Amino acid sequence: MACTRLTGRGPRAESEQTVTARAHRGRGLATALKAHALAWAQGEGFTHASTGGTVLNLPMLRVNTRLGYVPEALWVTWERRL
Numbered sequence: 001m002a003c004t005r006l007t008g009r010g011p012r013a014e015s016e017q018t019v020t021a022r023a024h025r026g027r028g029l030a031t032a033l034k035a036h037a038l039a040w041a042q043g044e045g046f047t048h049a050s051t052g053g054t055v056l057n058l059p060m061l062r063v064n065t066r067l068g069y070v071p072e073a074l075w076v077t078w079e080r081r082l
């Protein structure tokens with residue numbers, strides 16, 4: 001129903017590819033799964049966690065904010081039609 005992937009990079013556990021099957025979204029699955037993955041990583045000795053994604057992905061932003069992630073300094077690219 002949901003999955004996420006953790007990759008170790010030195011002391012940092014980087015998570016990516018968090019997905020919940022469409023029919024099961026909005027029930028807290030991604031939040032619970034990512035929280036479980038982070039607890040596991042902490043138990044394994046990782047001291048930091050990182051993740052990435054577009055600022056337009058509001059559900060993922062909700063999940064990450066709830067789990068305590070804060071954004072790093074951002075470089076935002078803009079475009080306009082000429």
Ligand SMILES: CC(C)(COP(=O)(O)OP(=O)(O)OC[C@H]1O[C@@H](n2cnc3c(N)ncnc32)[C@H](O)[C@@H]1OP(=O)(O)O)[C@@H](O)C(=O)NCCC(=O)NCCS
Pocket residue numbers: 002016017018019020021024025026027028029030031032053057058059060062063
């Ligand atoms: C992002 C994703 C994994 C979230 O999974 P989920 O199991 O539905 O997540 P949760 O239920 O734990 O939390 C979702 C939160 O987003 C909120 N949300 C859902 N749709 C939203 C929307 N359109 N706008 C704003 N918030 C939204 C939910 O209300 C919930 O927040 P809340 O608990 O504070 O109310 C899921 O939407 C998904 O699989 N998306 C496609 C894959 C993807 O984009 N993955 C991330 C890239 S790595």
